Amino acid sequence: MRSADCALLFLSVAIAAFAFCFVDAALLRAAALPDEAARSEMVTQLRLTDLALFTEARYTRHPSQADLHSAFQDHPLALEHFPTGSLIGPPRHLLKLGAGETAP
């Protein structure tokens, strides 16, 4: 087989795999629907407000419920030191307050 044909065949397979990602995504989404509904139901029943993604500190466990000072809780000059603080920003409503707006 000519090297050009090999390269074009490889590219065709790669393009097919790329397209299959979208098909696979649709199949996985359909399969995940019951679990998703169960998660939503649990959020309603338990009145949850946050994802349990970062459990290392209270303001990262429930970022939407954190207050302005929780990231600097240890002493007045303490810098925020949990690694998650580098990944997620403060809640949007606290950012608004920081810009001089008032709470709703």
Added chain:
Amino acid sequence: MKLWLEKQRYLIDYTLASLARRKARNLGLLLVYTLLVFMLASVTLYTHALRQEAARVLASSPEVIVQRMVAGRHDLIPPGYMEKIGRIRGVQKMEGRLWGYYYDTVTRANYTFMVPAVSVPANNEIIVGPALERSRGLARNNGVTFRSYSGKLHSFVIAEVLPQASELVSADLVLMSEENFRAFFDYPVGHYTDIALSVANPQEVRNVALKLAAALPDARPILRDEVLRTYASIFDWREGIVLALLSAAILAFGILAWEKASGLSAEEKREIGILKAIGWETGDVIKMKFWEGLLVSLTAFLVGFVAAYVHVFHFAAALFEPVLKGWAVLYPRFQLSPHIDGVQVATLFFFTVVPYAAAVLVPIWKAAITDPDTVMRG
């Protein structure tokens, strides 16, 4: 048409042979290029799927959460507070929530203790999240003892373990009865952690929040809309140590690709000179180099993207776990539902494939329009 196709095949043959002459260098470049696309695509796919998941799941969270602030800190809701809120027009339903954090010295992990509104466990029984079950090796009907902040030991029986499918929202939860919760945390009677409100007319949520803030100046209403927006920006591109590190990698790759593409080596210049001397036209040289750029960049993009998809949606983004875990002991095991944003994929394609193809073509065009003799003499 057939002639044109045959010509392209010969050009690709020549391009591949030319690439093979500098095998190590070109393979190294392809590997770095693919890895870069893989990392960028992994971050993009993961954060987009997580945002979508958060938006769908948290759409069921309470419409408004009312916290009470004392000296800038979240404080308990005292008795009488709910009655004042009940007088505000538009408030349909309100429930006091009881929840708090507990640091377990055995596993050195933080748990979220909570009293559910429905399916409340019997006294001295608890329902635990799947990550807690794993970290403490618990199972249904096992006993477990926690030392409360007052120093007293409290023993519970595991009545149930929450389903693994719910781990993204319930990994660290410990559900217990109100009586147990108040006894464990020495919570005063009639006090709550915060209040969950629902508003009769969804259009009026912001107005109700404004009325609430006016009636109770120490209250802080947190709207569901704000919670959703917080999660929509949870991995904002400006934040994130991963992306900061990646931007350095992108710059390094940019320099590498630019150096490779823009600065033609003496060998490459001689090659172009010889091709032109034996009768190749400028257009042929450019087409040959176009194929080179396209083969390298398209291969890197396709392989990198497919590998990223498999990594994120079939291996639960295992490479990101150490970064996302931070210092946390409990980390939820979850499989994100794949949501691919076409615009993001197109952006990734544009910013990875097009610049490389362009960077390859420009210097070749300059060399190809020069006299062969001059090019060969360097």
